[in-house]
Amino acid sequence: MSNLLPSPETVECGPSPGTATLEALPDRTTRLGALEVHRVLPVRGRRLIGPWCFFDRYGPLTFGPDKPMDVAPHPHIGLQTVTWLLSGEVVHNDSLGSECLVRPGQLSLMTAGRGIAHTEETPASNSGKLDGVQLWVALPEASRHVAPEYQCTKEQPVVDCPGGRVTSILGGASAGRQYSAGVGIDIAVDPRSRAALALNPGFEYGVLLAQGDADLLGVPLQPNTLYYLGAGRSELNAVSRDGARILLIGGAPFGEKILMWWNFVARTQDEIVEARKSWESHEVFGEVPRYNGPRIPAPTLLGRAL
Ligand code: MN
Numbered sequence: 001m002s003n004l005l006p007s008p009e010t011v012e013c014g015p016s017p018g019t020a021t022l023e024a025l026p027d028r029t030t031r032l033g034a035l036e037v038h039r040v041l042p043v044r045g046r047r048l049i050g051p052w053c054f055f056d057r058y059g060p061l062t063f064g065p066d067k068p069m070d071v072a073p074h075p076h077i078g079l080q081t082v083t084w085l086l087s088g089e090v091v092h093n094d095s096l097g098s099e100c101l102v103r104p105g106q107l108s109l110m111t112a113g114r115g116i117a118h119t120e121e122t123p124a125s126n127s128g129k130l131d132g133v134q135l136w137v138a139l140p141e142a143s144r145h146v147a148p149e150y151q152c153t154k155e156q157p158v159v160d161c162p163g164g165r166v167t168s169i170l171g172g173a174s175a176g177r178q179y180s181a182g183v184g185i186d187i188a189v190d191p192r193s194r195a196a197l198a199l200n201p202g203f204e205y206g207v208l209l210a211q212g213d214a215d216l217l218g219v220p221l222q223p224n225t226l227y228y229l230g231a232g233r234s235e236l237n238a239v240s241r242d243g244a245r246i247l248l249i250g251g252a253p254f255g256e257k258i259l260m261w262w263n264f265v266a267r268t269q270d271e272i273v274e275a276r277k278s279w280e281s282h283e284v285f286g287e288v289p290r291y292n293g294p295r296i297p298a299p300t301l302l303g304r305a306l
Pocket of ligand 1: 074076081118263
């Protein structure tokens with residue numbers, strides 16, 4: 001996924017104060033070709049949840065001969081990208097030569113580190129369905145210049161919990177490489193059930209209802225809305241009438257100020273200027289083989305970050 005909101009501004013990200021209640025974060029909607037994308041992080045008032053700094057929700061949708069996801073070559077630095085599907089397929093290719101046909105239940109995890117370029121596309125042979133999320137994890141200072149890496153798993157660990165099942169996307173039993181304390185979890189709540197999941201009180205969390213219906217703390221969750229839970233909780237209880245899928249992200253408060261611009265997570269404006277220049281001059285990031293079409297040019301960098 002590439003950050004394609006028009007005229008991306010430099011966004012300053014940092015830890016935000018916790019809250020004792022469920023805080024609904026309204027999404028911003030954008031369009032990625034035929035694909036409507038709900039950006040639920042970063043949003044006004046919330047830039048980070050643990051190390052998670054970006055959360056795009058797309059689908060569910062059905063389609064015919066078209067190609068709803070077609071993200072041309074674009075660069076990343078200083079972050080990890082996570083692609084997690086509830087239905088459909090996405091093909092990942094990158095400048096390391098990695099290729100993966102990602103399906104529901106498989107983790108597609110790309111560590112950009114000091115620089116990588118990639119594409120994400122709907123494959124020609126597909127189910128005609130697409131439903132998923134794209135998440136970014138900010139890399140901490142000590143790790144943000146690591147060599148780029150790509151992991152694509154066959155499946156992710158699933159365990160039963162009261163009232164449902166939990167799948168580790170990142171953290172816990174997931175094989176996905178991690179550079180700071182955080183979790184990404186897909187919770188399936190059975191119909192007419194209450195799913196209970198232990199939380200780390202030292203982590204702050206956010207939840208998004210991805211399918212079905214669910215109540216959390218007595219609040220009926222709305223789709224395309226991220227709810228901030230803050231820290232200090234030891235348990236999550238979700239109640240569903242007809243069954244639900246809930247995505248939970250969390251982690252220790254990141255504790256570092258980051259600068260986000262376009263597809264870059266950095267610390268200084270100079271780094272962003274340098275990364276942009278490298279992409280425009282075909283340096284550092286490499287090219288993505290097997291993509292048929294031009295790369296995405298870097299947007300104009302407007303103004304200075306604060
Ligand atoms: Mn991307």
